[in-house]
Amino acid sequence: xxxxxxxxxxHCSCHSGDESPMHPxxxxxxxxxxxxxxxxxxxxxxxxxxxxxxxPGQFNMLYVFGVGEVPISIxxxxxxxxxxxxxxxAVGSVSAALNEMKPGATVGVRGPYGxxxxxxxxxxMDLVFVAGGIGMAPLRPAIYQAxxxxxxxxxxxxxxxxxxxxxxxxxKELQRWRSRFDIDVQVTVDRATGHWPGRVGLVTNLVxxxxxxxxxxxxYTCGPEVMMRHVVNALHDRGVxxxxxxxxxxxxxxxxxxxxxxxxxxxxxxxxxxxxxxxxKIVDALNTREL
Amino acid sequence: MASEQIKAKDSAEGVKKPSLPVGTxxxxxxxxxxxxxxxxxxxxxxxxxxxxxxxxxxYEPLTNASELPVGLSDDQDGGRYRxxxxxxxxxxxxxxxxxxxxxxxxxxxxxxxxANRTDxxxxxxxxxxxxxxxxxxxxxxxxxxxxxxxxxxxxxGRESHPEKGIFSxxxxxxxxxKALIVAVNCMxxxxxxxxxxxxxxxxxxxxxxxxxxxxxxxxxxQNHRFVVEIGSERGAAVVERLSYHNAQISxxxxxxxxxxxxxxxxxxxxxxNVKELLARNLRHERWDEVGKRCLSCGNCTMVCPTCFCxxxxxxxxxxxxxxxxxxxxDSCFALDFSYIHGGVIRRExxxxxxxxxxxxxxxxxxxxxxxxxxxxxxxxxxxxVGIDITEEARAxxxxxxxxxxxxx
Numbered sequence: 001x002x003x004x005x006x007x008x009x010x011h012c013s014c015h016s017g018d019e020s021p022m023h024p025x026x027x028x029x030x031x032x033x034x035x036x037x038x039x040x041x042x043x044x045x046x047x048x049x050x051x052x053x054x055x056p057g058q059f060n061m062l063y064v065f066g067v068g069e070v071p072i073s074i075x076x077x078x079x080x081x082x083x084x085x086x087x088x089x090a091v092g093s094v095s096a097a098l099n100e101m102k103p104g105a106t107v108g109v110r111g112p113y114g115x116x117x118x119x120x121x122x123x124x125m126d127l128v129f130v131a132g133g134i135g136m137a138p139l140r141p142a143i144y145q146a147x148x149x150x151x152x153x154x155x156x157x158x159x160x161x162x163x164x165x166x167x168x169x170x171x172k173e174l175q176r177w178r179s180r181f182d183i184d185v186q187v188t189v190d191r192a193t194g195h196w197p198g199r200v201g202l203v204t205n206l207v208x209x210x211x212x213x214x215x216x217x218x219x220y221t222c223g224p225e226v227m228m229r230h231v232v233n234a235l236h237d238r239g240v241x242x243x244x245x246x247x248x249x250x251x252x253x254x255x256x257x258x259x260x261x262x263x264x265x266x267x268x269x270x271x272x273x274x275x276x277x278x279x280x281k282i283v284d285a286l287n288t289r290e291l
Numbered sequence: 292m293a294s295e296q297i298k299a300k301d302s303a304e305g306v307k308k309p310s311l312p313v314g315t316x317x318x319x320x321x322x323x324x325x326x327x328x329x330x331x332x333x334x335x336x337x338x339x340x341x342x343x344x345x346x347x348x349x350y351e352p353l354t355n356a357s358e359l360p361v362g363l364s365d366d367q368d369g370g371r372y373r374x375x376x377x378x379x380x381x382x383x384x385x386x387x388x389x390x391x392x393x394x395x396x397x398x399x400x401x402x403x404x405x406a407n408r409t410d411x412x413x414x415x416x417x418x419x420x421x422x423x424x425x426x427x428x429x430x431x432x433x434x435x436x437x438x439x440x441x442x443x444x445x446x447x448g449r450e451s452h453p454e455k456g457i458f459s460x461x462x463x464x465x466x467x468x469k470a471l472i473v474a475v476n477c478m479x480x481x482x483x484x485x486x487x488x489x490x491x492x493x494x495x496x497x498x499x500x501x502x503x504x505x506x507x508x509x510x511x512x513q514n515h516r517f518v519v520e521i522g523s524e525r526g527a528a529v530v531e532r533l534s535y536h537n538a539q540i541s542x543x544x545x546x547x548x549x550x551x552x553x554x555x556x557x558x559x560x561x562x563x564n565v566k567e568l569l570a571r572n573l574r575h576e577r578w579d580e581v582g583k584r585c586l587s588c589g590n591c592t593m594v595c596p597t598c599f600c601x602x603x604x605x606x607x608x609x610x611x612x613x614x615x616x617x618x619x620x621d622s623c624f625a626l627d628f629s630y631i632h633g634g635v636i637r638r639e640x641x642x643x644x645x646x647x648x649x650x651x652x653x654x655x656x657x658x659x660x661x662x663x664x665x666x667x668x669x670x671x672x673x674x675x676v677g678i679d680i681t682e683e684a685r686a687x688x689x690x691x692x693x694x695x696x697x698x699x
Contacts, residue, residue, distance in 0.1 A: 020404070023403075047412060066611055068603070091632045108415070250631055252636075254602055254621075255603075258457070259445065260600060260603075260621070261601070264623075267657035271456065272455075290639060291573070291642075291646075
């Protein structure tokens, strides 16, 4: 893998040499908050008082006693060393059980795992974040980090598409960012409901409209695969080359440590080589059906 | 980790330093297998070796030599396995059966850990405490290569780098460190064997990683014997408990002739450069064709000695205070293997067969630095419809670049 090295000091402090990488560590639930009809955020803190260290784009395996374990991307602020935030949809048995948890309950956590959104190669350049639906969750830590180091970058564009106005994730935060003068936030919905006065259409349309400089921009995209394929093409049409586009993949995972084989995608393990990939390295894989 | 492995290796045998140097070849009588098994048991090993069960030769715990498949051989071909009469008195004329050694190093079902609900939250206890010292009797060259391939997956003999996502499985590493490998050179090769074209050989090479390797000579004759090559100090310590004499030139010649005969019998052959061939033919029309024949039963993944995919199972007591997490072999042919919210990624048989075959022969090189196939031929023998991995590769090779009408 020649991908941008994702891990710096402190990654995965949970595993010493002899301990099984399959053992979760207990974290206490601080808060479970509803984001959308089927989407919630969960704030956790390590029971042993250790620091929360991760890089934007990484994920954890969350374990609910007696129910099971699922990979969930980290959606919180990487500068917050005491609170770990995940945002997900309650669609399976484990995520539904997480959704039901009350403050004070214990959740098992393994991680963080996987590659990160590489912001380092974008210093001095424009940043373009393109998210679809729940895909905003794994991108948010990178946006936080970029905002915290605002002076390092040129223009920052956050382009977001949701199915309906009711499906806009982190709407208040998007509004807050939009009120700033140093970031371009654009939101569109596939289908307008109620009194939606905003833009209607695909998120790819926003790529064509946004004022970033394609010759000097790095793009980060996360959402359904079909959306990401179109986003990559729209970025390419604007002149952003494939080697300056990063995307995050989702695959079935049972272990996150390269043992279970489920997340294989061509010659890659999404848990280890991903979930964040540079597009030019996975063009064939992304365009091969049922790989 | 490295020092621990060495410690574990020493602990099974212990006592005095053996006097037979590594690389020595000695001869023992055929009936020495009884003494060998007794010596292993006495040294604290748990011998595992060939036995007949349910019409096949499988690897199970042994207590004495009478349990071995004496005088039996097998007849294997695509979708066919039969035990047949072999040379009278022979021990190892049979070839590999449905079992690989992975079921001992990497059990089919394994408890990962247990968790107890306490007043404070969760208390997680590790599962594996008593790791047995296995002695594997009858490991073939292709099988030892398969063990070494799984070593790379589970982290035996390499460092773990959690910061790069490279982890070790402590249970596997512990079992592997303690295991003694009493290998056997193949007396013959079968119709489904193709180790020669996967870079292997029916006879072991010096330094291949065995503790001992036996060459069975003169089966059915007066001078029925084994040439024993010592591959490690642990192996030497076992041989010193047997009665042996020096090997003669004639013994070496007989072993050499046996190897040549087995090489010539190799029933199948993998096409060259198969890694690159498959990598550039992901859209080949042959996947459609083999997808129609493949039943997606997963037999090939169950008999393959290198397959490592697993799923997890949750077990909870009725009260809900005790919970166990188990790991079990899984198969990439299972429909839900690739399930993510919204659907299954590999819906068609062609996609699942392509995943399995390209993983074994192509992607494995990128992931672990070697092929995932050793040419043991099990997937050919145990496929209920006789799909032959060497034939599939050849078909693609003969129409390299032919693209399926199914658009990707």
